Amino acid sequence: MKTLIVHAHPEPTSLNGSLKDLAVSTLEGAGHEVRVSDLYAMNWKAVVDAADYGTDGSRRLDVVRDSGRAFDTGTLTPDVRAEQEKLLWADTIVLQFPLWWYSMPAILKGWVDRVFTRNFAYGVGEHSEIRYGDRYGEGTLAGRRALLSVTVGGHESHYSARGINGPIEDLLFPIHHGILYYPGIEVLPPFVLYGADRLTEADYPDIAKAWRQRLLTLESTEPIPFRPQNSGDYEMPSLHLKDGLESAGRSGFGLHVRG
């Protein structure tokens, strides 16, 4: 495998930092190639602005059109081009982060906002009455697989089907489906550690064992069976799921998972 690990935690000696280091050593030890984007160590610029597209306030910024033009003309900033190149190099992508306010830390959201430009991650393919682009299972990053490795402060029961925070698979759906599957990446079930703020050194050996196990079986792990947009499951042009395809009792985000 060629694995890109995108790491988003400010403290190198944190649990997240340890899991990132363990992923590197485990994968390299098994003969895989690994590259790491350690966003805090890189002092990653989190905020989309005019400087990203060379417009610099001289005219009106239009993020969609300007990012597409900069992608097409090879004039994105070097930091963004480097991340796009890493994504194209990789066959496997691991995002390592703490769940902050039920989503990514801002620095990682800013990696998505800046790297997933138009014509690279969206706006790809034919857009017409009969087709709405190559997305959700197709796109620039098709053929790749991704895994979220997430630490969570709260209790696992609070994130279960009836738990007060909402089910973890629904909380992660906007990332799994909306960010990763959108440009074509298959998504593996996440590695989630609950109660991360209450873990002690004594808990770490079991955590490390479970994480190594996941890493060494990535190639044989089945992805979440999201429905490809252009597979016949959706009406056009509404992109509504066709009647009768849903499993019994499924609604909301769950409609977009097969089986």
Next chain:
Amino acid sequence: MKTLIVHAHPEPTSLNGSLKDLAVSTLEGAGHEVRVSDLYAMNWKAVVDAADYGTDGSRRLDVVRDSGRAFDTGTLTPDVRAEQEKLLWADTIVLQFPLWWYSMPAILKGWVDRVFTRNFAYGVGEHSEIRYGDRYGEGTLAGRRALLSVTVGGHESHYSARGINGPIEDLLFPIHHGILYYPGIEVLPPFVLYGADRLTEADYPDIAKAWRQRLLTLESTEPIPFRPQNSGDYEMPSLHLKDGLESAGRSGFGLHVRG
């Protein structure tokens, strides 16, 4: 009303910028007080790091504990203290932003990550086997109301109940429930503009009329009836919704809305 508008768009002449300006003039014209946090204009620091809590790499950063200690001792950075003060001043909060990758722009997520510190927005109240804090309907910001004003690039049908992107109310749930309701803020139904990238000047008068209408009726708008954590709807300590309380057909995030 005392309204805080938190605005997150890099282009002042964008649709988002116009909606923010219209909110200021409409509310002030109706005799309300308005303060604006224009995050791009403020050059808001989006990224949580050791400098936020004065640890500066001299020892291990622990975001949860260090943010709580800095809050308790009044040693948070002046930019964060100013935003907390604005939230305490306001009775109404409007977040104005474009939906980027099914969530907030990084600069706004970074406003949440940095301003919603421990002991201010979480970790408030008794935590024991019989009570898990003052949250979801209770907390520091109880008594306030919030409204998301969101522009969305895609078509409305793609965000409907069976739409491929997932229902908009579920995509916004992590913000509505997980960020705003968590520290006690009641959440009003959002103001969402779809197809924002295809709107023209000719569309603006109708949009402005609808937005003014929402702004002038904020005080009489009913909030989304999320279930308060400590109202008897949840089992302790699991914080599972009690059996039989859900409406027919409701699952996932929808379980946590009454009626």
